[in-house]
Structures are given as structure tokens and as C-alpha cells.
Amino acid sequence: MATAETSGRQATAAPTASGSAPAIELRGISKAFGPVQANKDISLAVKRGTIHGIIGENGAGKSTLMSILYGFYKADEGEILVGGQPTPIHDSQAAIRAGIGMVFQHFKLVHNFTVLENIVLGAEDGALLGPSLSKARKLLKSLAEEYELNVDPDQTIENLSVGHQQRVEILKALYRQADILILDEPTGVLTPAEADHLFRILANLKREGKTIILITHKLREIMEITDTVSVMRRGQMTATVKTSETSPEQLAELMVGRKVLLRVEKKPATPGKTVLEVENLKVVDRFGVERLKGVSLNVKAGEIVGIAGVAGNGQSELLEVLGGFTAATGHLRMNGRELDVSGRHSDGQTRRHDGISHVPEDRQHLGLIMDFAAWENVAFGYHNDPAYQRNGFLMDNAALVRETAAKMQRFDVRPPDPKLAAKNFSGGNQQKLVLAREIERNPDLLLIGQPTRGVDIGAIEFIHQQIVRLRDAGKAILLVSVELDEIMSLADRIAVMFDGRIMGERLPEETDERELGLLMAGMKGKAA
Amino acid sequence: MSFDTIVSILDSTIRLGTPLLLACLAGLFSERSGIFDIGLEGKMLVAAFFSAAVAYVTGNAWLGLLAGIASSMVFAFIHGLASITFRGNQLISGVAINMLASGITVLIGQHWFHLGGITPALSGGARFQDVALPFAQALKGVPYLGLVYDQLISGHSVLVYVGFLCVPATWWVLFKTRFGLRLRAVGENPAAVDTAGVSVVALRYSAIAIAGILCGIAGTYLSCSLAAGFGREMTAGRGYIALAALIFAKWRPWYALGATMLFGLLDAVSNRYQTIDIGMLHIPNQFMSAVPFILTVVILAGFVGKAIPPRAGGEPYVKER
């Protein structure tokens, strides 16, 4: 996938010799949110005409740093220099004036405006719209040819693919004559082909002397396209190195701080009878896009089936259908019994009755009610359970509080206060709360999505142990994760999803990350 | 039904439709910027009171208009404070504004004029006089067209013409200017406007200010032109009908003209006839007065063309991390 062009061109060769000052330089930037130190004494210089990567785990402080660069936050300390000049950036306007353009992870486009209108918005030449629009149209044409940035100027945004929408964001920045372009996790929402195209665009931009800062947590992208790379960990910049002089292994180590072997202690699985059977599952979303294109899959008692894949390839929809809150067509059998997938005779409640528990991917929006107390969250989804009622129609709140206290003890939730609202717990403890609720229902099948996203290292280990323990108790587990390491270390069988389909199944001991990566990119077989 | 009758019904359609039109355009600016405005009624009501009060005291309708606009803008500013600056619930703020208007107008009215909350009757220069367009008199004799020109087109208060001119003006501002582009954008996706370096707060305040001005004109028209003085609760739900018209018009200026004139026509017809008999059918005039609301519910239900409000409407803008 790597183009000879980008790997051949190294940071040592500065294309434009217009002064030796870095395109952008940060000196001693610090930023705290209350007690949380998001950025701590960060210094960084990016040379003109290069692609600089910033890599780090979720929560390492990358986005905060970029928000400071774009004027969304004011740094508590430190200064920013653009082209060698100290440049205070207190709002987006100042950033734009300094020649900084930003492509956000979530695009900032007006969905029912045309491409032209979106590009011109905020950068109009005068009070009247006409001249700006025709100027933009001309410029767009030349930019399209120069950088492979072609989009139909009169199309409305909602009718464009995600890849094209991203091009509009880049065009917006270029229209504002940005010299420095920041891209925040740009490939998270792209197909591999779209990502390749993006990289070609970035290479073209670099050739024209633009400076690019690429924020990502994907090592592969860093190795493929950047000239230099900085690693962030816990708000600090731990290293800045030339890409040609480093390796993915070294970067990974720098990111995490110590060599972590995500190996979970577990015995070989002893799969029993088939618990879950899925056949030809299809989901069409409300925009008419087919999100699941015929998924078939089974999970046996006492095994963990891991679903690997880039986010947005249908994993979420699969979990939602199995969890009972997205309608589908096809077949779903639990222990041989046919369950409804149309949504007409099933919902989250019937699924729970049928022995399916679900730890959802997004615990803050689905798994928990953040304003509810811990005890209410432990009842959540099971509030109709007769065990939680007394006198026929009243809920037994006192008993629930007691039960929650016991569960919090067993799952080591801190602080162990059943009356504390969910929003006051840390991410790891919130996840433990959800796990306590779902695992202690003793389900036949546990659906679990992104079990350790945003969870601290200590809690990860505990959560993994709980999943394995449930497997060893003879339960079926369907695990969805975008972290390949997690899948590799937990799953007894791996299915890879791409574009709404299962691309293939592998046993972890018979495959490697390279092969899985190819499947995740939609390429079948061991070729290439 | 004679031609004369039709012309005279259409004439009162224009008179009754104009305040709806102005208020509807006010709502259009506000809601296009992402601020729900159910306080149109209250803003019109304060404007109706203060314009009549000042017009009475000074004997000058134009000074009345200024006072009407100013008072309506004060209320608009309160709404802005609640819904933009303090990110409160825009609907609750609207309810409060309507209540405040119906209370304060009577309170001050009683204090100033001791007439139980109404103003003394306006006359002469304290009221907007009907404007005769050129040649109205001369063309009167021309069959049909003369009558239409003289009765229907000519002979309205200047505020009526202002209202009608506001329609193309609104269209032009909204779709042909930088301000309009930004205004429409901020109602759909304020984050896009913010990251483009444009102030969301300033845009929304300007939209609300425009809404204040238009409601001010609408209220002034009610008390200083359509009627001769202020009466308690004289807006009588017109702000809500304008809101209904706005939905009916799908937040577009030319459609707003159509919707408000339709509702004006319904009002004109039910004023003129106690019941309408179409063959066997007797339509009571209470039904006529409910028609705008029924039509709006039908439109909202999406059975006849879906009304999609601006996407960011009703939600205060908070910068995300």
C-alpha cells in the first residue's frame, strides 16, 4: 500500500528553502481541566514541507493539543510560533489567519449546503455571496487538478460519501490559504481505498510545500506516510523521532510506556453445543444504506468468538440486532430456538429473557444512564424482573441498593457507593458496573463490544479475566473490538468483518496481525 | 358572491394577514438561526402596547413605531440572554416572555392611563393613515382592474407595504448575502460556523434582533393601524398562528407569504360570516378559526409533505472538546 513516492522522500530534504524557521513550533504548552493535566510542558517543532505524525493512545492528550493549536482552548502556559513568529491563537479566526487549517474527526459541514457554500462559509469576500461563490468555483477547479481533490461543487454534502466530505474539509482549509494542515484521525471513517486516496492527496500537498500534522493512533499510517513522528503519553510528549529511524515496535513501546504483552492467562477452550446461530443477517439503515450484507456466524458454549474489523464495518449493527434494538432480516437462533429479528416481536427485554446479555460498545450512551445512581443502573434493563418488585407493583429499591453493594464488592467497583450517580465513576469503574450487571445475570450468551475502550490499564486486566471466567463457566461470548491485540489475546476464534460482511474466520494460533489486517482491509486470502 | 364582495374579503385578508406575515418572518429569522421562538406573541403584544402608548402621548405614529420596535427588541434580548448566553430552554423562555408581556402591558397601561389596561383611542397622526397609491382615484372607474387597484392594492397603511417588501428582502438576505449564508449555517450546524472563525453568539443575537424588529412592526401595526389603540391581549393568538404559518411555510420566505395570507383569508371569512353553508355542510366560524392550527398539525404529522425544521433548532450551542 505504501507509495514509493512517500517512503522515498525523507524529512532530511527540505523542499523549500525559505528560511530555516519551523513552520510551527510549540514551546512549553500546558493545559489542565480541573485536576486533570491534559497537556504538560509540550514542545514541538515541525519543519516546513513535511508530514509530522502525532501518535498516542486514546486520552493521551493529542486532541487537546490540536484544539489549542486551533484556538478552541487557551493554553495555561507556553507559546506558539508560526514561521518563527510568536503567534497568540485565541480563537479559530486567529488560527485561520496564521495559516492553520484543521480537518476534524467529526466533519464541521452543513449537511444541506452545497460543497461551494460550505467552502465559502466564513471566508466570503464581501457582503454579497455571488462573487465569492464564482471565485470559489474557479479555485476549486484548479485545486482539484493539482491535488486529486475532485468533488462536484454543486452537490449537497448529505449526498456525498464520507471520503468526499473529507475532501471538502481539506478544500475548506486550502481555500483559506492554509499552509499548515492538521488532520485528526482522518482514516477512522474511511475505507482502505479512500484512505489510500487521502494519502496521495497529502503527498501532493507536501510536494507543494504544505506542512501536515497527522494525528492518529494507527502505527501503520505513521510508518507509511510521515517524515517525523512524536509520541504522546498521558499528556506529555515522550519522544520525537524520524520515521525512517524508528520501528512500529519502538513506537508502540513509547506509546504505552512499558512493553505490555496483552496476553491473558487462559486455558484452551472446550467448546460445547452451539448457542448462537446467525444466518444471512441483513440490516438496512434509515438512509437506505445496507449496513449488514448477509452475516452468518455461530458461537458455541464455552468459547469466545472475536469480531475484528475497522470501526464502522457493521460490527455495531450486528451487536444491535443481536441485542434486540435494530431491525433486520435473516435468522437468529438461540439454543436452536428461532428468535425474531424484525423488531416486531422482540426488543431488548425479550432478548434478556432469551438469555442474551449485552455490554454495549458505547457504555456512556447505551449501557448506563449517567444521571442514575449505581443501584438504578444495576437494575437498568432488568427493572421488570419480578425479583425487584414487591406488593405486585412497587419496586423494591432498598433490596436493589443492597444487591448493588454486593455486586460492587465482587467487581471491585470504586468507590463502592450504590447511591453515587454513574457519571461520577471513572471509565473503568463504569465498565465494571455494566459488567457486574450483565455477567451476574448468568446469561447463555454475552455480547460485549469494545470492553476496554477508555479504560485504565489496571481495569483492563480485571475485565479480561472476567470475560475468560464466564467462558470457563461454559457460556458463549461474542466479543467485538477494534483493538486487534485484544481480539488476538482473548478470542478462541476470530471472524473479520469488512463492509457488512464476514470476510473470513481464523484461529488465533494459525494467523497473524498481517493476515487479519488484510482481511480487515477487504482483501481475501493470503495473497499479496 | 359578487366581485365587490370578493375584493372586500381579499382586502381584509391583506389587513389581517400582514401582522401574521411580519411575525412569521420574525420567527423565520430566529428559527433559521437555530433559536426556537414561541415568544412571537409576547413580543407583538408589548410592541402593540408601547407603540400605542407613545403614539398617543406624542401624537406621532412613527415615534410609536420606534417605541414598539424598541420594546419588542428588549423582549427579544431577554430571550437571547436565556437561550444564547445562558443556554437555557428556548421553549420555556418563550412561554415566560408571552406571560410577561400579557402581565406587564396591563400593569403599565393601568398605571399610565387608568383605563383598565387599555390605551385611549388613537386618532389623526397618532395612527398610520392609509396610503393612496398614485392614480388610484383616476383608475377607479376602470371595470374590475380599477376596483382591484383602488381597493386591494392601494389604500393600505404604509406598514402593510413594508410587510410585503419584507418578503423579497428576506429571501434576498437569506440566500444572496454573506449574512444569510452564515445565518442558515448556524441554524443547521453551529460547529461549522464556529470552526470557520465566525461567532455563533453574534449571529444568533443578530437574528434575534431582526426578529425583535419585525415583531415590533407587527405589534405596532395591530394597535396603530389595524385598530386605533391598544386593548388587553389584543394579539389574540396571532403570534401562535404566525408560528403555525412558519411551519406551514417550511421556514421559507415566499411560502410564508402564502401561508400567512391563507390564514388571513380564513380570518377574514370567519369575521364576515357566522357560518358558511356549502350545500348541506354548515361550517361554524369556530371551525374556521381552528383551521390554521389543524392544518399545521396535519403538516407536522408529515402526511402532506414533511416540515423539517433547521437541524440545530432549539439546542444551545456548546463547544465540544
Add this chain to the structure above:
Amino acid sequence: MDRLPTWADAILVPVLSIVIAFAISAIVILGIGENPINAMGIMISGGLGSTYGWGYTLYYATNFMFTGLAVAVAFHATLFNIGGDGQAQLGGLGVAMAALYIPWPNWWLALFGASAAAALFGAAWAAIPAWLQAKRGSHIVITTIMFNFIGSALLNYLLVNVFRPVGSMDPATANFPKATTLPNLSSILGLVGIPFSNQTPANVTFLIALLACLLVWLLIWHTRFGFALRAFGKSEPAARYAGISPVKITMYAMLISGALAGLMSINNVMGESGRLVLNSSEGAGFIGIAVALMGRSHPLGILLASILFGFLYQGGAELAMWTTIPPQLILVIQALVILFTGALDNMVRMPVEAVFHRLGKRRG
């Protein structure tokens, strides 16, 4: 920003908001040339200084408890029911039809039947906006506003053309039969030996309103339905994950809300006027919004806020009698309460949070 302690959130902030609302009201009274302290004195003696005053205060409070609870139940599902006034008027129609067309043997059976009719009619008037919200996504605020107007046009038609007795000029129904007259508060309190003015409209409905507060409290915090209602109100996606049906919750929440608003009319239509008149609710549906906001959607808060507003209404009426201040003063106070406890909540909350933040820092 640090979170406020529960007591500050539930008591300090609302109390501050109300103090501000009343301070501004005092300025308004000053502005129209009256003495606010004097005015307050008249209001207190008129509203609370006698059992006569208390009778009116509690009569009004009864109305507001029902409409306040109606708004609160919908609020818990994040539905804003502005249609309480229309639902109350339709409830009045139910009461009138039950009282006029069914020959009740005694008052308590009549009360039972009329309550059922009031709740049913009120719920029915909320049902269409609820269904449109649940199934078609039509904004419930707008549809309930529209239904207020449609409802008052409907009642106008019915009272003028259908229910008006022959020969009467008044757009109102005939007087209800004697058997449907509800016992007033004075005769009830007389049973336990408390002397109370019998010149006021306060009646047995007050006790029903208290019961309604208790039942709503149980419903929201101690039943499965209440649990699902609050969960849905906090997060719709999470509710769907848990198998809580948004359609069902929206429908039930609005039906209960409409029924509560409708129930108000046993107080004013059956308990007070003994016939149905035009605009019988007199805006009580909107006061319910103020009451629910001020009471933080909690039945106990609503009970207290209702009594405060009942006092304001009675006191305001006395004020109009003894001074030149028109009763519309209450509308102003009401609007300010809604503004400060509802829309401008953050204006009060942010400084309070800042103070707590600073205090917390000093201690830490």
C-alpha cells in the same frame, strides 16, 4: 466545573431563583408607584390571614397541583406538555357531560364518575399530540400549543351551539344537579372540629390533589413504569438498548399527563362553578409549567409551589381590590418565576457553582 451538592441543586438554586424573581417583581411594583412591602402585607393578610383567605389559596393551589403534576410527569420523559390548558378544558367537558347526563344518587359517586370522565377527556386530548410525537416525530410542544387553540375553538362551538340551555345568552352549560355538589373544605374540616370559612370554593378535590401528589411520587420513583419513564427521559438510545419502548413511554407519559390536567376540572368546574363556562381553566395549564419548574418536577416541590401560587392568586385578587395594582401582577411574577427557575437557570447556577468551586478549593 464541579458538581453542586444535592442540597444546593435541589434547594439553594431554586430558592435563589425565586428570590430574584420576587425582587424584580418588587421593583415592578415600585415602578407603578406602589409600595411593595405594603403590597406584600395586603397579599399575606388577604391570602393567609384568615380561613377565608386560606380557602381561596387552597382552592387555587388544587388547580395548580394537578396541572403542575401533569407538566412534571411529561418532563420526566423530557416531553414538554404545553397543552395542559386545553387538556384541562376538555376535562371540564368530561365533567360537565358526566354531571349533566348521568343521574348520580350522591356526591361521592358523582365525584368518582366525573373524575373518570375528566381524566379520560384530558388524556384523549393529549393522545393525538402524543401519538404524533411517538410515531411521526412531530414536535410535541408545537402540537400541544395547536391543540390548546383547537380545544378552545371546540369548546366555544359546543358551549354556544350545543350545551347552552334554551333562552340563555351565556355560553355555558346548564347548572349541574344538586346531587353532584361536592362538599366544601369547611364541612370536611368541621368533621374533625376545625372551624373553616364556608364562603370559599375550596372543596374535597384538595384532598384528591394531595393523593395525586402521593401517587405520582410513587409512580415515578417506586414503580417499573416510573423507572422506565425516567430512563427514557435521561437517554433515549439507552432506553432502546434496555428494551424500553419510546413509543409506549411517550404515549403513557402523555396520557397520564393529560389525565392529570383533565382532573383539575373536578375542582373548578364541579367544585366551584357547578357548570362549564368558556375558558374554564383560566390559564391554570400554563401556571402548571411555573409550578413544575419551581418544584423541580418533584411532587413535594409541586405541592409547595402550588400553595405559593395559590397564595399569589388570592393575594393578587385582594391587592386588586385594595390598591390600584391590577391582578395581572401575578402574571408578571409567574413569568419571572418561569424565566429564572427555567430558562435562566444557568444564570443563577453558574455563580453558585463558582462559589462552591472556590470553597472546595480552599478546603482541599
